[in-house]
Structures are given as structure tokens and as C-alpha cells.
Amino acid sequence: MNNDIVLSVKGLHIAYPGEETKIQDITFSVRRGAVFGLAGESGSGKSSICKAILGLLENRTSIFSGSIRFCGRELTDLSGDQHRAINGKDIGYIMQNPMAAFDPCLKISAHFSETIRAHLPCSKRDALCLGLEMLERVGLSHADRMMNSYPGSLSGGMLQRIMTAIAISMNPILIIADEPTTALDTQSRETVLDLLSFVMREYCPAMLLVSHDMNLMEKMAEDIAIMYQGRIVESGSVKRVLENPQHEYTCQLIEASRFTWEEGRC
Numbered sequence: 001m002n003n004d005i006v007l008s009v010k011g012l013h014i015a016y017p018g019e020e021t022k023i024q025d026i027t028f029s030v031r032r033g034a035v036f037g038l039a040g041e042s043g044s045g046k047s048s049i050c051k052a053i054l055g056l057l058e059n060r061t062s063i064f065s066g067s068i069r070f071c072g073r074e075l076t077d078l079s080g081d082q083h084r085a086i087n088g089k090d091i092g093y094i095m096q097n098p099m100a101a102f103d104p105c106l107k108i109s110a111h112f113s114e115t116i117r118a119h120l121p122c123s124k125r126d127a128l129c130l131g132l133e134m135l136e137r138v139g140l141s142h143a144d145r146m147m148n149s150y151p152g153s154l155s156g157g158m159l160q161r162i163m164t165a166i167a168i169s170m171n172p173i174l175i176i177a178d179e180p181t182t183a184l185d186t187q188s189r190e191t192v193l194d195l196l197s198f199v200m201r202e203y204c205p206a207m208l209l210v211s212h213d214m215n216l217m218e219k220m221a222e223d224i225a226i227m228y229q230g231r232i233v234e235s236g237s238v239k240r241v242l243e244n245p246q247h248e249y250t251c252q253l254i255e256a257s258r259f260t261w262e263e264g265r266c
């Protein structure tokens with residue numbers, strides 16, 4: 001086994017009965033301390049792959065086969081409880097929509113306390129101390145006040161930072177960041193970019209970064225796979241893919257991302 005490989009996905013197939021798009025033959029690996037980018041059109045299957053890694057695909061509505069190995073351990077054989085022991089601790093998850101990631105009825109302190117105490121045998125007070133430290137680390141001032149706030153009273157950008165703080169509080173081996181810049185304005189995109197760069201510099205996890213945004217990929221990722229209609233149509237180093245794209249869809253993605261950021265800067 002190559003110890004440098006944290007996540008290895010091989011021959012993954014996912015189908016939703018009745019849905020036309022089938023996710024087929026997905027193979028890639030994520031190295032320790034490196035960012036692997038998964039880019040592609042909407043509906044090509046990126047979130048489904050993340051869900052498969054996290055054990056969140058429902059047997060009732062989806063059929064999947066293939067291998068997903070995390071630090072050498074096969075994940076597709078695990079029970080829900082076994083996944084829950086890994087998710088949030090060894091695998092941190094930064095979701096696409098920060099508003100949807102939080103329970104609106106629970107204060108931020110409860111979100112920290114629940115995640116940390118699910119994995120560490122510590123008191124509520126110790127969990128909150130760790131939470132406060134993490135909020136400061138991701139650059140949020142007034143951490144005390146924030147802990148006492150409900151998600152609805154905070155901006156999307158703040159919630160994204162808090163979600164990142166929760167994700168890194170357990171020092172995960174792998175972080176999955178699913179479309180972290182989608183639907184953000186240019187300035188917020190730059191902030192998320194700084195935040196993810198900070199996470200990589202300080203915590204050095206492996207990261208699976210899912211995005212349409214080739215600018216983000218260029219700045220963050222070493223290697224990339226491009227998905228189109230449920231398949232990986234091109235993969236390689238980000239430098240090679242950007243300089244010499246082989247698939248027509250890759251060219252469109254690069255062009256669209258250039259336009260988006262330029263548009264935002266006007």
C-alpha cells in the first residue's frame with residue numbers, strides 16, 4: 001500500500017433508478033497534504049461521489065459498486081455507525097450551502113459541542129474552549145458572541161468560516177470541500193480561497209475540492225479530474241489540464257471560469 005495515498009476511489013459506479021445520468025467508472029486518488037480537484041458540469045455526479053465517500057447514499061434510492069479506500073480501509077463495507085465514527089473526525093466536510101449545514105434551532109455553541117463530543121470524551125466546557133480557539137484561528141473576532149448566536153443571525157460568509165472551523169477542529173486526515181465558492185460574490189470567493197489556503201498551510205490535510213471554478217482549482221489543487229455526463233473525461237496535473245486541455249468540455253469550463261471572475265472584477 002502507498003502510505004502517501006489517503007483516499008483511493010476505484011471503478012465507482014452510482015445509479016439512481018429512473019434517472020438518466022449514471023455515474024460510471026470513477027477512479028482517482030488523493031495524496032496526503034495535497035488538494036485533488038473534482039470539476040464538472042452541474043449534475044455530472046460530483047456530490048454523489050462525496051456522498052458515497054461519506055456513506056450518505058441511501059440504499060433505497062441508489063445502487064452503487066466499486067471501491068473507496070480511506071487510509072487503506074474499505075469504506076463501502078462500513079455500517080452507518082462506522083461511517084459516523086469517521087465522518088467529522090477523520091473526514092471533515094465543508095458543504096456547498098452553509099445555511100443548510102446548520103440546524104437553525106441550535107446555537108453555534110451546540111454545533112461545536114455536538115461534533116466535538118461525538119468524537120472526543122470531553123466536557124461541554126472543554127468542547128467550547130476548543131471551539132472558541134478554532135473560531136479565532138479561522139479569523140472570526142468576537143468568537144464568544146458568535147458562539148451564542150443562532151445560524152439565522154449570521155451571514156453566509158461567517159457560517160462558511162464556522163463550518164470550516166468545525167471541520168478542522170478534529171484535525172481531520174481528509175477534508176471534502178463541496179463547491180465552497182458556488183453562489184458567492186467575487187470578494188467572498190477570495191475570502192474562501194484564503195481560508196482554504198490557510199487550512200492547507202496550517203493543518204496539511206488531504207483535500208478533495210469539488211468545484212466548477214477553474215480559478216479556484218488553479219490556485220488550490222495539484223491534480224484534477226474533469227467530469228462530464230457522469231464520467232471522468234480528463235485528468236492530470238492542474239497545470240497540464242489548464243495549459244493543454246484535451247476535452248472540449250474542459251475548454252468550456254476554463255472559458256466559463258475566466259469569464260465569471262473577470263465579470264466579478266468589473
Ligand SMILES: Nc1ncnc2c1ncn2[C@@H]1O[C@H](COP(=O)(O)OP(=O)(O)OP(=O)(O)O)[C@@H](O)[C@H]1O
Nearest residue numbers: 016019021040041042043044045046047048049061
Ligand atoms: N437522491 C437522488 N435521487 C435521484 N437522483 C439523484 C439523487 N441525487 C442525485 N441524483 C441525480 O444524479 C445525478 C448527479 O447528481 P449530483 O448532485 O451528484 O451532481 P453534481 O455534479 O454534484 O451537480 P451540482 O454541481 O449541480 O451539485 C443528477 O442527474 C441528479 O439528478
